[in-house]
Amino acid sequence: MSKQEKNAVYIGRKGTMNYCLVIVTIFNKGENECTIRARGRSISKAVDVAEITTKRFLPEIVEIEKVNIGSEELEGDHGLKTVSTMDIVIKRKTAK
Amino acid sequence: MSKQEKNAVYIGRKGTMNYCLVIVTIFNKGENECTIRARGRSISKAVDVAEITTKRFLPEIVEIEKVNIGSEELEGDHGLKTVSTMDIVIKRKTAK
Numbered sequence: 001m002s003k004q005e006k007n008a009v010y011i012g013r014k015g016t017m018n019y020c021l022v023i024v025t026i027f028n029k030g031e032n033e034c035t036i037r038a039r040g041r042s043i044s045k046a047v048d049v050a051e052i053t054t055k056r057f058l059p060e061i062v063e064i065e066k067v068n069i070g071s072e073e074l075e076g077d078h079g080l081k082t083v084s085t086m087d088i089v090i091k092r093k094t095a096k
Numbered sequence: 097m098s099k100q101e102k103n104a105v106y107i108g109r110k111g112t113m114n115y116c117l118v119i120v121t122i123f124n125k126g127e128n129e130c131t132i133r134a135r136g137r138s139i140s141k142a143v144d145v146a147e148i149t150t151k152r153f154l155p156e157i158v159e160i161e162k163v164n165i166g167s168e169e170l171e172g173d174h175g176l177k178t179v180s181t182m183d184i185v186i187k188r189k190t191a192k
Binding site: 040042048084088 | 139144147163165
C-alpha cells in the first residue's frame with residue numbers, strides 16, 4: 001500500500017466538517033500528503049472539504065496539488081453502472 | 097472575452113445529456129477547447145458530463161486537459177455564502 005493510499009480520506013454520508021477534521025488531524029500528525037477520494041454525488045462534498053481545509057483551516061500549511069477525475073464500473077441492482085470518481089491530492093507546502 | 101470564456105458550458109439544472117450534447121456540438125463545429133464550469137451541488141454533474149463526453153462520445157477526439165477547483169463568495173439570503181467551484185478544460189487531441 002502506497003503512502004498516498006495510507007492517507008486516503010473517502011467522502012461518504014457524514015457532514016463536511018467531519019472530513020475536514022480528519023484531514024487537519026492527518027497533517028497535525030506530521031504527514032506530508034493526503035488524498036480525498038469521492039464517487040458520484042459525493043464529489044461536490046469532496047471539493048467543499050478540499051476548499052475549506054486548504055483555504056480556511058490550514059491555509060499557510062497545505063495546498064491542493066492536483067485534481068483528477070475518472071470513472072469506475074460498479075455492480076448495481078441492474079448490472080454494471082458507471083460512476084464518476086474524483087481524487088484531490090492535498091500536500092504540505094514546502095518550507096520557504 | 098477570451099477564447100476559453102467563449103466556449104464555457106455552465107452546468108445547471110438540465111439533464112446531464114443536454115450538456116454533453118452542447119459540448120459535442122462545440123467540437124463538431126471545429127473548436128479546439130471548451131471549459132465546463134460548475135458551482136456547489138452541480139459539481140458532481142460537471143464531472144459526469146466531462147467523463148461521458150471524453151470517454152463515450154468523443155474518445156478519439158478530445159481529452160480532459162485540466163481540472164481546477166476553487167471557491168466563490170455569493171450574495172445569499174443571509175449575507176455572503178462561500179460556494180465551491182470547478183472548471184474542467186476539455187481539449188481536442190493533437191493529431192498524431
